Amino acid sequence: MKKNIGQVSALYPVPVVVVGAMNGNEPTWTLVAHTGIPSHDRLMVSLAAPHFINGKIKEAGVLSINVVDESWLAQADYCGSVSGARQSKAEVFSWTPGEAGAPIVDCAKLTMECRVEDIYACGNFENFICSVVNTYADESVLNEKGKPDFCKIAPVLFEMPSYTYLSTGEKIADCLSFARAQKAEQAE
Numbered sequence: 001m002k003k004n005i006g007q008v009s010a011l012y013p014v015p016v017v018v019v020g021a022m023n024g025n026e027p028t029w030t031l032v033a034h035t036g037i038p039s040h041d042r043l044m045v046s047l048a049a050p051h052f053i054n055g056k057i058k059e060a061g062v063l064s065i066n067v068v069d070e071s072w073l074a075q076a077d078y079c080g081s082v083s084g085a086r087q088s089k090a091e092v093f094s095w096t097p098g099e100a101g102a103p104i105v106d107c108a109k110l111t112m113e114c115r116v117e118d119i120y121a122c123g124n125f126e127n128f129i130c131s132v133v134n135t136y137a138d139e140s141v142l143n144e145k146g147k148p149d150f151c152k153i154a155p156v157l158f159e160m161p162s163y164t165y166l167s168t169g170e171k172i173a174d175c176l177s178f179a180r181a182q183k184a185e186q187a188e
Helices: 052-060 069-079 177-187
Strands: 018-025 026-032 035-039 042-048 062-067 096-099 102-107 110-122 123-135 157-161 164-166
Touching: 018 042, 018 052, 018 102, 026 042, 026 052, 026 069, 026 102, 026 123, 042 110, 052 062, 062 102, 062 123, 096 123, 102 110
Parallel strands: none
Antiparallel strands: 018 026, 018 062, 035 042, 042 123, 062 110, 096 102, 110 123, 157 164
16 A cells, blocks of 8 residues: 655656856866756756846856766766855866867766757746757767767656666666567457
């Protein structure tokens, strides 16, 4: 029997990312675990409204979403503990400017450079609705078709109720393979 545990957002874990934006001539970074996919052509980054980086994202109209793996989790975690309003985080990562002007974390194996299309306020959060204008991937994490292979990327996950980082697992199956197998079995 299931127990009602109240109003708990239970869609965790989610990938941990570092969002980057330019602060004048240098980047600023923040750790983010509230991201989403509202449609096939849009991503969402949800940030508490008081974050320093929000204003920088609004000024530039672009941001980067850098997928965190265990090799640079310590630096990513640090970016979530320090406000860019009080301390520069420009030197935390080696970085490269993306083609659209957003800073790209060099050690990230996968980065999406995004244009802000809309901002949706919800409570004390600003939700940046973005289109991906460029995706940068280390060749070592691409599959034979040139697409990102998340088993190779091994993104770190964040679980909210316990505030913990989790590692990703192995591939279980291809999407819809169970349905195809069932249809094939029924056809026999």
